[in-house]
Amino acid sequence: MQLDTDLTGLFGITLAIVALFVRLPQIKALPPLKRAGALLAAVIVVSIPLWGVSMAGFVRGMTGDLSIATLVLLALALARSFFDRAALEEQNRNAMLRAILIAAILFYPLALGLGMFDPYRLGYGNLWFMVLLLGLTIWASLRYSTLLAICIALAVAAWSAGWYESHNLWDYLLDPWLAVYAFAVPVKRWWARWRGADAKLEA
Incomplete structure (x- = not known):
């Protein structure tokens, strides 16, 4: 069960980092396919463990787990960045x-x-x-x-x-x-x- 809670907590932090990443003007200007590739690359980068902890894990250690409401808002923001509509x-x-x-x-x-x-x-x-x-x-x-x-x-x-x-x-x-x-x-x-x-x- 500990592994499951760690994974869900890390997922929330990864979602937050990626949602902020795709709002960068340089990323927003990319075509949808290249934007998706940049998103995938960002997920991989923040998930790679360095010295025993990933970037997502490091951020999670400082912020704690994000609430469900935060995850929903982040998911909606991420969807909006791809489909250009709310x-x-x-x-x-x-x-x-x-x-x-x-x-x-x-x-x-x-x-x-x-x-x-x-x-x-x-x-x-x-x-x-x-x-x-x-x-x-x-x-x-x-x-x-x-x-x-x-x-x-x-x-x-x-x-x-x-x-x-x-x-x-x-x-x-x-x-x-x-x-x-x-x-x-x-x-x-x-x-x-x-x-x-x-x-x-x-x-």
Whole structure:
């Protein structure tokens, strides 16, 4: 089982590295076939062990395993880079990022010791937490937030199967890198709008 969890953890890191790699302008400019070849070469390079550990393993040692939600977003970004179109509407993705941002704002301060309540303990199979997630999944489905519903369902399924080393459901639902990304996206949009308004004033 240890080997399985290592492989899935390394797969997530490899996916992240490759998703960033294909966003480079030089790679995006390549024809699809050459882009696929470059992608395969990148996978091989990050998987080759050097001094007993691969690049993916080294990065994993610093970042930990990525959450299921992060893997889904990375897979969608990778697909978009190849097919030049989004698999889901931007509104659907934004709804998920807003939910992640709210969850991160509520979760991390409490989990780090702010207050008497530690929400991380709920991730060890608390019944009410599972009921809350079920309700959130149903609500997201009814609100056409398909991506959010899918990510919650996949995270619970992976946790039930023991996909990662962690036995806590929170580690399947959320990770710090995803929280930072969910925060950075609206900040980047606000900055772009502010720069655009500033440019109009200067003109």
